[in-house]
Amino acid sequence: MIPRYSRPEMAAIWSPETRxxxxxxxxxxxxxxxxxxxxxxxxxxxxxxxxxxKATFDVARIDEIERETKHDVIAFLTHLAEIVGPxxxxxxSGMTSSDVLDTCFNVQLVRAADILVADVDRLLAALKxxxxxxxxxxxxxxxxxxHAEPTTFGVKLAxxxxxxxxxxxxxxxxxxxxxxxxxxxxxxxxxQIDPRVEAHVAKAMGLAVEPVSTQIIPRDRHxxxxxxxxxVASSMERLAIEIRHLQRTEVLEAEEFFSEGQKxxxxxxxxxxxxxxxxxxxxxxxxxxxxxxAMENVALWHERDISHSSVERMIGPDSxxxxxxxxxxxxxxxxxxxxxxxxxxxxxxxxxxxxxSQRVLxxxxxxxxxxxDAYKLVQKHAMQVWQGKGDFLTLLKGDSAxxxxxxxxxxxxxxxxxHHFKHVDTIFKRVFGKA
Numbered sequence: 001m002i003p004r005y006s007r008p009e010m011a012a013i014w015s016p017e018t019r020x021x022x023x024x025x026x027x028x029x030x031x032x033x034x035x036x037x038x039x040x041x042x043x044x045x046x047x048x049x050x051x052x053x054k055a056t057f058d059v060a061r062i063d064e065i066e067r068e069t070k071h072d073v074i075a076f077l078t079h080l081a082e083i084v085g086p087x088x089x090x091x092x093s094g095m096t097s098s099d100v101l102d103t104c105f106n107v108q109l110v111r112a113a114d115i116l117v118a119d120v121d122r123l124l125a126a127l128k129x130x131x132x133x134x135x136x137x138x139x140x141x142x143x144x145x146x147h148a149e150p151t152t153f154g155v156k157l158a159x160x161x162x163x164x165x166x167x168x169x170x171x172x173x174x175x176x177x178x179x180x181x182x183x184x185x186x187x188x189x190x191x192q193i194d195p196r197v198e199a200h201v202a203k204a205m206g207l208a209v210e211p212v213s214t215q216i217i218p219r220d221r222h223x224x225x226x227x228x229x230x231x232v233a234s235s236m237e238r239l240a241i242e243i244r245h246l247q248r249t250e251v252l253e254a255e256e257f258f259s260e261g262q263k264x265x266x267x268x269x270x271x272x273x274x275x276x277x278x279x280x281x282x283x284x285x286x287x288x289x290x291x292x293x294a295m296e297n298v299a300l301w302h303e304r305d306i307s308h309s310s311v312e313r314m315i316g317p318d319s320x321x322x323x324x325x326x327x328x329x330x331x332x333x334x335x336x337x338x339x340x341x342x343x344x345x346x347x348x349x350x351x352x353x354x355x356x357s358q359r360v361l362x363x364x365x366x367x368x369x370x371x372x373d374a375y376k377l378v379q380k381h382a383m384q385v386w387q388g389k390g391d392f393l394t395l396l397k398g399d400s401a402x403x404x405x406x407x408x409x410x411x412x413x414x415x416x417x418x419h420h421f422k423h424v425d426t427i428f429k430r431v432f433g434k435a
Contacts, residue, residue: 001321005283010324013111014317020057022104023076026201027091028052030183030193033200034093044087051084073097094193098304099183102217105312106178107205109225112320113175119327120168120232124161126334128432131157135424138417139253139344140355145245149355150348150420153254153339158431160239165431167232174228177221181205182213187303214303219294222312226294229319233287236330240277240284243333247274253344257336276333283326290315348417352385353392359414360396367405377401 035045066075081088135154181202185193247255264271297308364374381395
C-alpha cells in the first residue's frame with residue numbers, strides 16, 4: 001500500500017492490528033463453541049474472551065516471536081498465551097493455521113467490499129445528478145474518435161451510470177463469493193474439530209460455512225473477487241479516458257475542476273492538465289494486474305500449499321486500497337466536472353451539417369432511390385464538405401439529382417438537431433427508472 005493512494009478506512013482493514021484482532025475473534029469464537037460442546041472448560045473460554053478482548057496486541061512482540069518460530073500464527077498464539085495465561089492451552093484446539101488465515105482474509109475482503117460498494121454509490125449519485133443536469137445538452141457522438149451523430153452529454157453520463165450500476169451488483173456478488181469460513185482442521189476433514197465449531201464461528205463472523213475446504217478455502221472464490229475488481233477498474237478507465245479526450249484543447253467540451261492556486265506544469269504556466277483522470281487510468285492498470293495472480297492461485301497442490309499466501313498478502317491490500325482511492329477520486333471528478341455546452345455546440349457545427357448525413361440518406365431511399373445510389377449521392381457532397389468546398393445543406397440543395405427526389409424543405413427537415421433527442425427520455429427511464 002502506498003500512502004499517496006490510500007484512504008484511512010480501507011487501509012485500516014489491512015493493518016497488523018486489525019488482522020490480529022480478527023485472528024483473536026476467530027480463536028475466541030471457536031473456544032466458545034467448544035465450551036458449549038463440552039470440549040473445553042467454559043471458564044477457559046470466558047477467560048480467553050475477557051483477557052483477549054481487553055488486550056492490545058503487541059505487533060513488535062509478535063514479530064519478535066516470529067523471527068524465532070518462522071511461523072506467523074504460532075507467533076500470535078504464543079503472544080496470546082502471554083496475555084491469557086494457562087487457559088490459552090485450549091486456544092486453537094484441533095484447528096490449523098489456514099482456519100485462522102483464510103477466515104480472516106475473507107473477513108477482510110468482505111469489509112473491503114462493503115467500502116467499495118459505498119464508493120460506487122457515491123459515484124453513481126454524482127453521475128445521476130450530472131446526467132439529469134445535462135439530459136438535453138447537445139453534443140457530438142464519436143465513433144473511432146470521429147464525429148458520428150448527435151447525442152447529449154446526459155446520455156453519455158447515463159451510459160456510465162448504467163455501467164457502474166452493473167459494477168455495484170458485481171461487487172455485491174463478489175462479496176458473497178468470498179464470505180465463507182473454514183474451521184475444518186488439517187486437510188479439511190474435521191477429524192480433530194467438530195463441524196459445529198465452524199458453524200458457530202461462521203455465524204459470529206458474519207460468514208457462510210465453506211461446504212468443503214480441504215484445509216484451505218478454494219481460491220476460485222478469490223479469483224472471482226479480484227477479477228471483479230479488475231472489471232470495475234476497467235469501467236473506471238473507460239470513463240476517465242472519455243473525460244481526458246473531452247478535455248483536449250481542440251475539443252474542450254468538459255474538463256477537470258482546476259482549483260485556485262493549482263499548477264498544471266512546472267514549465268508552462270498556462271497548462272490545465274487532466275491529471276486526476278490520468279492517475280485513475282494508471283491505478284486501473286494496477287488493479288487489473290492483480291487479477292492474474294489471483295487466478296493462478298487457484299491451482300494449488302493437493303489439499304493445500306502456501307504458494308498463494310505471499311500473493312494474497314500483496315494483492316489483498318493493494319487492490320482494495322487502490323480501487324477505493326480511485327473510485328473516490330473519480331466520484332470527485334464527476335461531482336466537480338466543468339462542462340462547456342457552448343463548445344459542445346460549436347463542435348457539433350464544425351462539419352457544416354455532415355452529422356445529418358444518415359437522415360438525408362434515409363430520406364432519399366424513402367423517396368425511391370436505391371440505397372447504393374443514395375449513399376453515393378450523399379457521400380459525394382459529404383466528401384466535398386470534408387475538403388472545405390462548401391456547406392452540406394447548400395450542396396445538397398444545389399444537386400439536381402437530389403432535388404428530383406426531395407424538395408428544399410424536405411431536405412432541410414433532415415437537419416433538425418432535435419430529431420436525435422426524441423428518445424432521450426426513454427433512455428433515461430430505462431437507466432434511472434421513473435424518478
